[in-house]
Amino acid sequence: MNTIIGNDINKAADLLAQGKLVAIPTETVYGLAANALNAEAVLSIFAAKQRPQFNPLIVHCHSWQAALQYVSDVPLIAHNLASQFTPGPLTFLLPKKNMIPDVVTAGSHLVAIRVPKHPMAINLLSQLSFPLAAPSANEFGYVSPTTAAHVMDSLGTKIPYILDGGPADIGLESTIIGFDQNEDIVVYRVGGITIEAIEKFIGKPILWATKNSKPQTSGQLLSHYAPKTNLIIGNINELHALNIGQKLGLISLSNSYENLNFEKRFLLSPSGNLTEAAQNLFSSLRQIDKYALDLILVEALPNIGIGRAINDRLHRSQSIFKNQQ
Ligand code: TXA
Ligand code: MG
Secondary structure (H helix, E strand, O other): OOOEEEOOHHHHHHHHHOOOOEEEOOOOOOEEEEEOOOHHHHHHHHHHHOOOOOOOOEEEOOOHHHHHHHEOOOOHHHHHHHHHHOOOOEEEEEEEOOOOOHHHHOOOOEEEEEOOOOHHHHHHHHHOOOOEEOOEOOOOOOOOOOOHHHHHHHHOOOOOEEEOOOOOOOOOOOEEEEEOOOOOEEEEEOOOOOHHHHHHHHOOOOEEOOOOOOOOOHHHOOOOOOOOOOEEEEOHHHHHHHOOOOOEEEEEOOOOOOOOOOOEEEEOOOOOOHHHHHHHHHHHHHHHHHHOOOEEEEEOOOOOOHHHHHHHHHHHOOHHHOOOO
C-alpha cells in the first residue's frame, strides 16, 4: 500500500468512515486510529501493529460530554478531574456501554477514554459520528512515534494515510487512571499529566496499581517502548567503566560527559528542562537506534513531575526486560 503523509482532515475523515486506518497526531504521541464502534476496523489496528488482542485500546472522543455516551456509572471525581484536565493527556478507565465492541477493551467491562488536546485531532473527531480507537502508531513493543515521519518508518505501507500535525507537544503517552470501589483514583500508567498535578487537585496522595490490580494494562508490561539496541540506565561513569571497548551511545539530560568516549551522544535538554526532555525522548531513542551501537547508556533523570514518566519509559526500554513481556 502507498502510504501518504498529508494534512487533509476531510480525507482522513472519509477514510475512517470507510473503516480504514489513519494515523493521527495527538499532543502525546501519534495514534493509529479506526472507528471504535466498528469491530472489523478495530481488528485491523491489531493486525497492522502486530499487537496481541489481549491488549485493549484507548477510545478518543472530541469532548468529555461526547465520551459520556459510551460509559456508565461515572464517579463524581471523574467528572471533576475531566473538568480540570480534559482535553489533555489523561485517560480514564470507566464501565463501558454495549456499543463499544469487546475487541476494543479485550473483553473487559472497562473502556479507556481520552479527550485529546491536539487541534487537528479535535477537529477530526468533531467531523465524525463515531469515536476513534487508537493505540500509539508503532509496531508493538517499539518506541512510540512523536512525528509523522516516525509513523512512516514504523507502519509505512500498512496504512493509507498519516495526518501530519507536527511534532507532538508532550512526547510521552497519557497518564492512565481508574477508580476503586471507594471511588479513589488508581494510577495505571504515569504520563503527560503529572502525579503531583492530580494530587494537588484532589488534595490527597494517589493510589498505585499493583501487579494484582484489576484491570491489568500493557503500560504495566515490563518490556515496552524498547529500541532494538541494548540499553541500560544508571550512573554513567560507573556504566562506562564496566563497558570499555564497546561501541557506546549516551542519552543524558544535559551533561555530555566529554571526558568519556562515546560514538554518539544525545542530550535530552541542554538546559536541563524535563518538559523538553520528554518531548525529545522518543525521537532520541529512535535516532540512536540507527547507529549500530553495542550498548546505549542512559542517565537516570530526577524522579519528579514529568521526569517520573520519562524514567518509567526508560526502565521499560532496558534490554534486561526484553524476555519478560
Ligand atoms: O497518549 C496516549 O495514551 C496515546 C495516544 C495515541 O492517545 N495512546 C496510547 O495507546 O498510548 P497504547 O495502546 O499504546 O497504550 C494504551 C494503554 C495500554 O497499556 C492498554 O493496556 C491500556 O492503555 N488500556 C486500554 N484500554 C484498557 C482497558 N479497558 N483496561 C485496562 N487498560 C487499558
Ligand atoms: Mg503504545
